[in-house]
Amino acid sequence: MNERQWTDIVTAATKAPSIHNTQPWVFTASPDRLEVATDPGRALPVLDPTGRQRVISCGGAVEFAVVAIRAQGYGVEVTQLPDAGDPDHLATLRVTEPVAPTETDRKRAAAIEHRHTQRGAFLPRAVPSELVDSLQAEAREFGIWVKHVSQSEEEVASVFLTSRAEEMEQREPAYLAELERWLRTDPAAVDGVPVEAVPSADPATRPSNWLIRDFVVGSRPEDRPSAGEDRDAPPPPVERPTVLLLGTENDDRYAWLDAGRALGRLLLSATDAGLAASPLTQALDWPATRSQLRSRLSLVGHPQMLLRLGYPATTGTVSGRRPIGEVLRTR
Ligand SMILES: Cc1cc2nc3c(=O)[nH]c(=O)nc-3n(C[C@H](O)[C@H](O)[C@H](O)COP(=O)(O)O)c2cc1C
Structure with a gap:
């Protein structure tokens, strides 16, 4: 090369x-x-x-x-x-x-x-189960299991633990200070998370309860049939993202690297299939909520990544990248 x-x-x-x-x-x-x-x-x-x-x-x-x-x-x-x-x-x-x-x-x-992380609402279109199967098979090539969080009690537990972890994070000044260091208001920023990529009015808070927000979408008036529509028809489907939990047998650097490679591969295949994703990792940030997730979902092994997948409504916000000269050395 x-x-x-x-x-x-x-x-x-x-x-x-x-x-x-x-x-x-x-x-x-x-x-x-x-x-x-x-x-x-x-x-x-x-x-x-x-x-x-x-x-x-x-x-x-x-x-x-x-x-x-x-x-x-x-x-x-x-x-x-x-x-x-x-x-x-x-x-x-x-x-x-x-x-x-x-x-x-x-x-x-x-x-x-x-591929871009898409945190906004997805289209009301289900991800076909064959696609989920093929993403699971791809991750297995890296020794990673992928649990489709589809049972309602598993979903409720994941949402609950995600929001609980989020609450813990919001009460932790050191966490907030660290988060703030990586939030970017300058659209030309080369790293950090651009505020425009986060669907929140308040850039100082971390609106990371995406799963919960998805439930709220279901009860907003604009999601109900508008005037002139058949009032007896069932309401249009609301966003129901596919949520995948990636996990590993062990919990060491080898396993984390495998999980990252599987995540990368899975995201590319999902993107090629027209999907977008946003990770929701708050519940995995904290040992307590991470181990509760293990027990509430009866997981064998260690959860590494919770991913929300769906068909995007927009092209999403592109986040910055550092100049290549900062990260590449040649010998
Ligand atoms: C290990 C890992 C954990 C992440 N956790 C979250 C998360 O909890 N919430 C979120 O909105 N994005 C999360 N992200 C997505 C990153 O914020 C995103 O990849 C980064 O801002 C770059 O944007 P891009 O994916 O659009 O290129 C995570 C990404 C990785 C790799």
Whole structure:
């Protein structure tokens, strides 16, 4: 790979989602390999003291890089956590022989540009169960289980724990201070979460109760049949997002990296299928709500990511990315 190719690949990798758009990654390219490390300087010590969500974020970037390398027409072998002495060194991507990209490789790579976290209401259109099945199968390739939170008692428990965690967070000044450091009002910001991407009137609060807000959407007057419509007809369907919970058998850096790679892959396939997603990770931020989620949903293993999926009503807000020169070194 030459420098221009690496620049394209790392540009694609940095389009991955990351917690608070911290982009906590550093890439080092040499002709036949790309090293991916996490940048502890971009950690969130209050929200994410173990670095779990930071490693998941980097896992997404690893998978986006894999997809971009394949789309450039090369094979790639990934070694996860290659250096026992350096916990920040997360992966080595070794470029192998030229391989013609498949149609799927091309579609996944094309989806990188179109994927954005969408926190607004989705269209009232259900995600087909075959699509959910295929996303689950894709995640399994990374050793990740994906639970479709579809039973009403599971949904109620997830919503309850999400809002409970949100309340805990709102009462935690250190959490709020950290959050505020990553909220951006400047549309040209290269990192952090743009206020326009968050459906809230008040940028100082974190309107993260999306599942609960979805229930409220169902009772708003504008969602009822308007004048002139058949009043006896059932009301139009309201947004019922598909909620997926990604989890792992273990809860260590290997597992987090796998979860991030699976998340990256799943988001690209979902995007290619016309879906959008928004992570809802508050309940997983706190050990108490995370373990309650495990017991209330009878999970075997460790929840890593709660994802709301649906058909988007708008194209969504594009959040910034740091200049490539800040994150890519070449040898
Ligand atoms: C591990 C992880 C956790 C996240 N948690 C949340 C969350 O709780 N709420 C939310 O709105 N977005 C969450 N996000 C999405 C990020 O805020 C988003 O990826 C980032 O702002 C970049 O925007 P983009 O995805 O549109 O590129 C999470 C992303 C990751 C990778």
